[in-house]
Amino acid sequence: MSDVKTLNRTSREADARGKSARRKPWAPPSRLDAPPAPVGYKHRWIRASAGGVEDRTNIAGRLREGYELVRADEYPDFPVPTSDDGRHAGVIWFVRTNTLSSRFQRQMMVDMLA
Secondary structure (H helix, E strand, C coil), X not given: CCCCCCCCCCCHHHHCCCCCCCCCCCCCCCCCCCCCCCCCEXXXXXXXXXXXXXXXXXXHHHHHHCCEECEHHHCCXXXXXXXXXXXXXXXXXXXXXXXXXXXXXXXXXXXXXX
């Protein structure tokens, strides 16, 4: 005569989907995506202008230190914005921050810090 409901005695932890999902390691957020660097290299962004004025000193200094500018045609499968004109035509260029993509050898950085 009376309807008896059965109680679910399993814990909520056993039912949670998060327990079965694989944990993703933390990575810092990046607004400036860069293509994967070749083995032995690291990509960095170089300031190309500040306050609407081209920063030639910064770019020339980085190039003298051994940085190389990264061209978009080296990464055909990675869609990136490029500089269309001027001396940096074809180089990966992030318009919003006025930065150019560059690379350097990891060993060079170890030698500089030693």
